[in-house]
Structures are given as structure tokens and as C-alpha cells.
Amino acid sequence: MGPGDLENLATLVRSGDPRSLARALSLVENGATGSAELLHHLYDAARAWKTVGITGPPGAGKSTLADRLIAFWRSNGRRVGVLAVDPSSPFSGGAILGDRLRMQSHACDPGVFIRSMGSRGHVGGLSAATSAASDILGAAGYDPVLIETVGVGQGEVEVAGLADITILVLVPGLGDDVQVMKAGIMEIGDLIVLNKADRPGIDQLEAAVKANLELSPSSSPRAAVVRCSAETGEGLDLLFSTLEGLITGSGPDPAARRERVREDILRVAESVGIRLAARLLERGGGIDPAVDRVLNGETSPWMIGRDLERLASKAVE
Amino acid sequence: MEPRKIRILIAKPGLDGHDRGAKYIARALRDAGMEVIYTGIRQTPEAIASAAVQEDVDFVGLSLLSGAHNHLFPEVARLLAAQKASDIILFGGGVIPEEDIPGLKAAGFRAIFTPGTPAAEVIEFVIGEFAASDRSGSR
Numbered sequence: 310m311g312p313g314d315l316e317n318l319a320t321l322v323r324s325g326d327p328r329s330l331a332r333a334l335s336l337v338e339n340g341a342t343g344s345a346e347l348l349h350h351l352y353d354a355a356r357a358w359k360t361v362g363i364t365g366p367p368g369a370g371k372s373t374l375a376d377r378l379i380a381f382w383r384s385n386g387r388r389v390g391v392l393a394v395d396p397s398s399p400f401s402g403g404a405i406l407g408d409r410l411r412m413q414s415h416a417c418d419p420g421v422f423i424r425s426m427g428s429r430g431h432v433g434g435l436s437a438a439t440s441a442a443s444d445i446l447g448a449a450g451y452d453p454v455l456i457e458t459v460g461v462g463q464g465e466v467e468v469a470g471l472a473d474i475t476i477l478v479l480v481p482g483l484g485d486d487v488q489v490m491k492a493g494i495m496e497i498g499d500l501i502v503l504n505k506a507d508r509p510g511i512d513q514l515e516a517a518v519k520a521n522l523e524l525s526p527s528s529s530p531r532a533a534v535v536r537c538s539a540e541t542g543e544g545l546d547l548l549f550s551t552l553e554g555l556i557t558g559s560g561p562d563p564a565a566r567r568e569r570v571r572e573d574i575l576r577v578a579e580s581v582g583i584r585l586a587a588r589l590l591e592r593g594g595g596i597d598p599a600v601d602r603v604l605n606g607e608t609s610p611w612m613i614g615r616d617l618e619r620l621a622s623k624a625v626e
Numbered sequence: 627m628e629p630r631k632i633r634i635l636i637a638k639p640g641l642d643g644h645d646r647g648a649k650y651i652a653r654a655l656r657d658a659g660m661e662v663i664y665t666g667i668r669q670t671p672e673a674i675a676s677a678a679v680q681e682d683v684d685f686v687g688l689s690l691l692s693g694a695h696n697h698l699f700p701e702v703a704r705l706l707a708a709q710k711a712s713d714i715i716l717f718g719g720g721v722i723p724e725e726d727i728p729g730l731k732a733a734g735f736r737a738i739f740t741p742g743t744p745a746a747e748v749i750e751f752v753i754g755e756f757a758a759s760d761r762s763g764s765r
């Protein structure tokens with residue numbers, strides 16, 4: 310795609326054309342040529358829309374809750390964008406993206422746009438392109454943008470850095486204390502949802518979560534805790550009103566905005582670094598001969614890295 | 627650079643609730659390195675077409691055992707065309723009598739797989755069609 314085409318595509322994305330929006334997301338997800346230009350045309354440091362993350366162990370009900378949240382936001386006239394990330398197989402690189410299944414009742418609603426993404430080897434609960442994809446949905450007028458993470462159960466802190474509000478979903482019966490500690494609830498959640506309140510063990514879970522929150526330093530803001538059942542609907546009204554309070558409360562904070570732009574620059578710089586290193590490696594004969602030299606005992610990955618860095622530094626100086 | 631991932635929507639239109647075949651194919655395609663969006667049973671043609679557009683898939687695979695394929699399959703093709711998405715490659719599977727296959731092919735279905743088709747045959751079809759399409763080049 311030429312520069313003019315990319316500008317056209319950006320205009321179509323902003324106008325809300327679904328096919329163009331879907332194509333833009335693919336371009337960026339595949340890191341295709343032109344994706345940087347496209348993202349440049351769509352970038353908006355002010356980010357007037359809200360991003361809501363939803364994380365928690367597999368099977369906790371994240372997608373089912375997402376379906377409920379979409380319905381709630383739609384009843385308030387909001388246009389909702391959803392990015393649902395599922396794990397890619399480390400063996401085949403393929404993935405079954407099943408989150409959409411629970412949200413399909415909104416498939417024909419033009420005010421809802423749902424996109425499934427494979428994690429494609431990225432760790433941290435998202436895929437490498439999720440942040441850029443959420444910017445595209447925001448630019449297309451979706452507000453809020455809801456991001457469902459891969460449910461691996463721990464270390465999914467990445468979404469907390471990306472989203473304005475992060476919901477952590479926990480459920481009874483997964484070994485409450487361990488679950489609560491593994492999830493790192495003091496670091497992640499603005500809102501902790503204790504889902505499947507229709508199931509036994511919900512009181513113990515609530516006690517474990519509250520005891521854990523007591524331990525957090527009093528200086529840091531404490532997460533709100535709501536129990537509900539995405540299945541029966543019990544407790545959802547309280548969830549919605551608590552979330553609305555948090556969303557409206559997370560107004561434009563200049564410090565947070567600065568921090569976010571700083572992260573964007575670092576993320577882009579990192580991918581530039583990776584691409585340049587790959588090109589330098591290629592110029593030096595490619596990865597396979599390098600592997601041979603390491604296997605022959607001529608050198609090590611660390612020496613190859615040092616040489617790459619020297620080459621790069623020469624170019625800088 | 628890695629080749630671009632093939633994305634496929636697997637859906638079941640119609641009223642039957644037997645999704646073993648659909649899930650089996652979904653897993654086989656995943657194991658062949660593809661990204662498979664599975665939308666589950668009892669999907670309307672409208673929901674299938676809209677999901678296919680939003681997900682920007684390369685293929686839509688429909689599975690149906692209830693006998694309504696002559697109506698539902700072409701309807702998905704028509705809705706995709708209406709959204710300027712006829713470049714998405716369609717295939718179908720399920721209990722489909724031999725004599726219905728030409729009609730479905732005329733409606734835009736590139737292949738119809740009847741019960742007992744080995745997964746490898748479906749994978750081969752997908753890889754071959756993808757390589758021959760203009761989707762494999764650009765994005």
C-alpha cells in the first residue's frame with residue numbers, strides 16, 4: 310500500500326467503515342509494511358476514549374462478563390470495541406480463538422466491534438499488537454475499548470499498564486489463597502470481581518481477597534471488590550455502577566498521559582531495535598551460519614551480540 | 627520473515643447442536659498453525675457474515691447437519707458479497723447429499739467436505755487456496 314492509500318485507509322477507519330477497520334487491524338497485527346504510517350495517521354496522544362482491561366484465570370468468566378458489559382454499555386448508547394486475546398500454541402503457532410463465542414449475541418450490532426487475537430508468542434497476557442489495535446478502535450470511535458487478556462492466571466500485568474481501568478476476575482474453588490496471591494491482586498486490579506457467586510465457596514474467596522488487600526500499603530489506592538454471577542445476573546448492577554464510577558473518575562490525568570506516551574515511544578524504539586539487529590545479523594551472513602559458528606565453538610551468542618552492538622554504535626557515531 | 631497467519635472462521639448455522647465435527651476441524655487447523663475463530667452453534671447467517679468481516683478472516687468454514695444447507699450456505703455468501711467481502715473463501719462440511727454440491731459450488735463455496743473427510747484434506751485445501759489467493763501476498 311502506498312502512502313496515499315494508507316491515508317485513505319485511516320480516513321475510512323475514522324469514518325467507522327467495518328471492513329476498513331478490520332483490514333487496518335490486520336495490517337498492524339501482521340506488522341505489514343505501512344503499519345507504522347497507518348498508526349501515525351490514527352495516533353491521538355489525548356486518547357479521549359477509555360480502555361478497560363479484563364484479566365483473570367482461564368474459565369473465570371471473563372468473556373461471559375464481557376458479554377454482559379457490552380450489553381450494559383450499549384444500553385447507555387456507547388459504541389463498544391472489544392479485543393479478545395487467546396493463547397497461540399507454542400508448538401504450531403496456531404490458536405483457537407474462542408472468546409467471541411460468548412459475545413456473539415452482539416455480532417450484528419453495528420455499535421459493537423469484536424476482534425479476536427492470538428498472543429503469537431508474546432508473553433504477559435496480550436499480543437504485541439494489542440496496544441496499537443486498541444488505539445485503532447479508539448480512533449474509530451469506540452468508547453470504551455474492552456481488552457480481554459489470555460487467561461494464564463499469573464503475571465498478566467501488561468494489561469494494567471495499557472488500560473485506564475483493569476478488572477481482575479476471580480472465582481471460588483481454585484484454591485483461594487494461592488489464586489489470590491498468584492494473581493498479584495495488589496498490583497493489577499482497580500476492580501476485583503468475584504464471579505460465579507452462584508457457586509459454593511464465594512464467602513471464603515471474598516474473605517481471602519479482603520485479607521490480602523488489607524496487606525497492601527495504605528498509600529496505594531485500594532481496589533473495589535464486587536461479587537456477582539455473570540450467569541444468573543446477580544450482583545451485576547453493583548458491578549456496572551462501580552465500574553462507571555471508576556471510569557468517570559479516571560479523568561484525563563496529565564501525568565498518566567505523559568507516562569503512556571513515554572511507553573509508546575519505548576515500545577516503538579524496542580521494535581525498531583529488534584528489526585535493526587535482525588538486519589545487521591542478516592548482513593553478517595544470516596542466523597544459520599551464526600548458529601554453526603556457535604556450535605563449532607568459534608564464538609558464543611554473547612560475542613555475536615557484542616559485535617552487533619559495535620556495528621550499531623558505529624552507525625550512531 | 628514468518629509467513630502471514632491464515633485466519634479462519636468456523637461456524638455452525640442452523641438449528642442442530644452437534645458441533646463435534648466443527649470442533650475437530652477447528653483443532654486440526656490450529657495444529658496446522660492457523661488462527662481459528664470458533665463462534666459456536668446456532669449462528670444466523672447475519673452473525674456469521676458480520677463476525678467474518680470484523681475478524682478479517684481469509685476463510686469461512688460452515689458445518690451443518692440439519693439439512694438446511696441449500697438455504698443457509700448461499701445466504702452467508704450473499705451477505706458477505708453485500709459487505710464487499712466476497713474475497714473471503716468459503717467452504718462447507720456436514721451431511722450434504724452429492725446432488726446438492728454443484729448448487730453450493732455455484733453459490734460460491736470452493737469446497738464441500740462430507741463426513742469422514744480426513745482433516746489433512748481440509749488443511750491441504752486451505753493452504754492451496756490461500757497460496758493462490760491475493761490475500762497471501764499483500765497483508
Ligand SMILES: Nc1nc2c(ncn2[C@@H]2O[C@H](COP(=O)(O)OP(=O)(O)O)[C@@H](O)[C@H]2O)c(=O)[nH]1
Nearest residue numbers: 367368369370371372373504505506538539540
Ligand atoms: N456458574 C457460573 N458459571 C459461569 C459464570 N460466568 C461464567 N460461567 C461459565 O464459566 C465458563 C467459562 O466462561 P468464560 O467466560 O469462557 O471464561 P474465560 O475463560 O475467563 O473467558 C463458561 O462455561 C461459562 O458459562 C457464573 O457467574 N456462574
Ligand SMILES: [Mg+2]
Nearest residue numbers: 371372407408
Ligand atoms: Mg475468554
